Structure formats: structure tokens, C-alpha cells
Amino acid sequence: MVRFQNVGMRYANGPEVLRDISFELAPGSFHFLTGRTGAGKTSMLKLMSLSHRPSRGLVTMFDQDVSRAARADLVALRRRIGVVFQDFRLLDHLSAVDNVALPLRIAGAPANQIGAHVRELLSWVGLEDRMDARPPTLSGGEQQRVAIARAVIARPKLLLADEPTGNIDTTMGHRLMRLFVELNKIGTTVVIATHDESLIARFPNPLLVISQGELRTVPAGVPAFAEAAPADGDAGNG
């Protein structure tokens, strides 16, 4: 599903924010990506969401080398990936329904099928009364749920989420985590970036621990931060 081999990444001519990253995610696996603020979690997600290319090394996704793939070839791969951004990245002038419908509309799904599907999912995440609301009128938690609904609406093969429960109360956070778990059960590979240790403890899964731009894997149930290096501050956004 996802394989990184000696991957390095830098922004423009800056220092490397990720160094010699090597790991492999099996199809249908569930991982937490964790690390301290600034450790490089967001940069890792940017590579996996095909937002950025690595500076070096080999990134293979869906059995394709995306390090050197043509731009046009990335489109089909991106349609198999759902991303929940930490800053949501909703389109402020569109309603919640239209924001969630975006991946289906772009993929060319028939309009008569999009509406019902989207409304059903928004109801499931507790936004049945806010479907036509625009993001600026929604609370942070409501925006986050819209972002999550947009990420999962097209039934992605790989779901990447950056702090997806950060702005949501515990009950709703666990409800959304169960959504991710259900998606995982039907075959979606899930990677959730978080530094919420209680969340990791409640949903025990293997960890990808990133520290000072380097990554190590930790089996499920082992505390992630017990062995982590001290404060990191070398990476881009997370």
C-alpha cells in the first residue's frame, strides 16, 4: 500500500525535515503517526497525500513509484486517498453539503447520487441541522466533522488524518474514531497523526513515531513517548 525507502524531504533549499525514512504500511492496516510538535508529522502526511515529492529516496504507493510519476498519473492515486487536514481547508463560500460532495463531484459522480449520499454522511457525523451552513458559521468541531466527511465520502483506500479529533469533544471524537475503525475494517488503510496519548491508548494500534525528522515503528500497546527523543523543532508544520 505505502512504502518509503530512505526518504528525505526538505522545503525549497532549507534543511532536511525528514531523514532516511523507511517503513511499509500493509493494506488494511491502522497506524497512529505520532511525535512532538514540530517533529515532522505534517511533512510525512504531505508526502503520503501526494502534496509534495520527496527530495530523495523512493516512495511507492498503490504499487506505483510516486517519486518520479508524471503529474497526470498522480490524479488517479489522489482519488484513492482521503485527507483530513489539521486546518480543515474547507471552501468558505460553499455549504457543508457542497464541501463534502467535492471529491465525488470532481470524480464525475452522477449529481442525483451525490446529494443523498452526502446528506446521509453529514447526518451520521451529527450535522443534520447544519448541512447548508457555510464553514465560517460553523464551530471548530463542526468544521472538523465536515472535513472528515469530505475525506471519507469517496470511500478512500488510504485515509490520512491530521489531528482529526483535536477540536471535538471526547464523545464525538470517539464516535469519529469508530468511523475510522469501521472504514479500516472494510479495507481502508488508516494513518492518523495525533499526539493525543489518551486516544492512542483507547484505540491500540501500531505507531509510527517521528522524532527529529527520523521515524521508528512501535508495536501496538507500547508507550510511544517513553523512548522518544527530547523536544523537536526542525520540521515544517507538525
Next chain:
Amino acid sequence: MARVHELRLERDGSARTLPYLIAVMLFLAALAIAGASSLHGAVGGWQATAESQLTVEIAHRADADMAALEAAAVERLRQIPGVATATALPEAELRRLVSPWFGDDEVTAKLPLPRLIDVRLDAAAGLDPETIAARLAETVPEAHVEDFRPWMAPLVRFARAMQLVALSVFLLIAGATATIVVFATRAGLASQSAVIEVLHLVGAHDAYVARQFERHFLRLTIAGAVPGLVLGVAAALALQGLAAQVDIPLVSGFHIGVAGWIAMALAGPALALLVVATTRYTVISALRRMM
């Protein structure tokens, strides 16, 4: 679901003036086409006249029977293959033509006027004035063939140059429009870069993004093209009407032909096509530089 525009291009101020610029461009284009078309028609008329018409002049000789010379010349001309008609200008008509300069009939009646013969040629025969002069000289050596072509040639050259100027104006309009659209598109790309990144990450092709730019700029183009073209056509019609009132054949011959009106009608769609193509090229080129 109603059509959703993810990009908010209408909020980008840099393209707001585009309809006004397009209106000016199409107004100028309509005038350039009107000028080129009417010149084309006029030049064609002048050339046809020069190639199919000439005048034979027999200078007055007091000791000669001018009527007999004229009749002989007309007769000889009519025998030359390629001469369609040869008609002597009646003496009374000649005197009427000079009367504005010489006054009353008594004076003009005494003037030693030349005899003039209007000759029309069959254009398909390709007969040149030199051949006609040589054959006419066999019978009437006093006859002189007046060829219009030498003085018509510079006029035609000037008109052709003006047509090139009109074409250059048209090309400049196209170039200026494309340049304006490139800058407006780049401004739109910059202002919408965050949304474009989201669209890419949820699986949008570059063409999906480009289509929204194309539709936006097409709407702006149509908004400017309609009034610009209407005003341009109105101005061209007014100029043609004014030219028709001028009692000088060279000017009154200015007439916008059918091809000119068709070209004017096509100028709007052509400019719209240029705008859409430029927009698409600019957007796709810029997006290719992203991942």
C-alpha cells in the same frame, strides 16, 4: 445539484476591468475590419476600372476632318479583338464638360477641343494599352491612348498599405488581449492558490481547474464583446453612410462588403476563442509547475 464554482474568481479585482478592455478591443477591431474591407472593395473597383477602361484622345487639328478621324478610330478600335465597346464622346458633351471653366456657350463653341473615345475592354482578353495604341496608329496616327494604370498604381499601393495597417491593428488587438488575459489569469491563480491545492488533493485534474478559469473569463469576454461589437458596427455603418454622401468616386466607393460584415460578426467569437485558449494555456502551464 446546481453548478458549484469552487474557485471564487469573481472576487479577483484584477479581472474586473476585462469587459471594458474587451469592449474597446472589439470596437477597434470592428473599425479595423471595416477599414480593411472597404479598402479591399475600393481597390478592387479601381483596379477593375484601370484594367477594363481607357480613353483614346485625338488632338485637334485645324486642317483635319476631326469627325472623320474620330469615326475611323472608333471603327478600328471595334475591330481589335478584346475591345468590348468603343464610344465617341459627343462634341456637345465635351463642351458641356469644359463649360465650368470657360463660361458661356459662345466661347466653348470656338474652342479647339480634342475628340475623346471611351473604350471598354473585355477583361478576359488581357489586351494591353500598348497593343491597342500600336494597332490604332496604323489607321489614325494622331490618336493617343490614355492609360489609367500608371496613376492608379500608387493609389492602389497606398490602399494596400492601409490594409496592412488595419491587419496590424487587428493583430495588436489580439496580442494586447492575450497579454491582459495572461496577467489576469496569473492574478487569479495567485489569489486562489489555496483552493486549487485542495482541489488537486481531492483528485482534480488540471483541466478541471482550467475549465473554471475558462468559464469565468469567457463570461467576462461576452460581457464586453457584445456592447463593443454593437458600437463598432454602428460606427462602421455611420462611416459608410458618410462616405456614400461624398460626391467623389474614390471616397464614395468605400463600402463594407459581405466578407467584412461576416468578419465583424466572427470577431467576437474569435476573440472569445483567443481568451479561452490563452486562459487554458496560462493555467495549465502554471499548474504544471506544481506537484
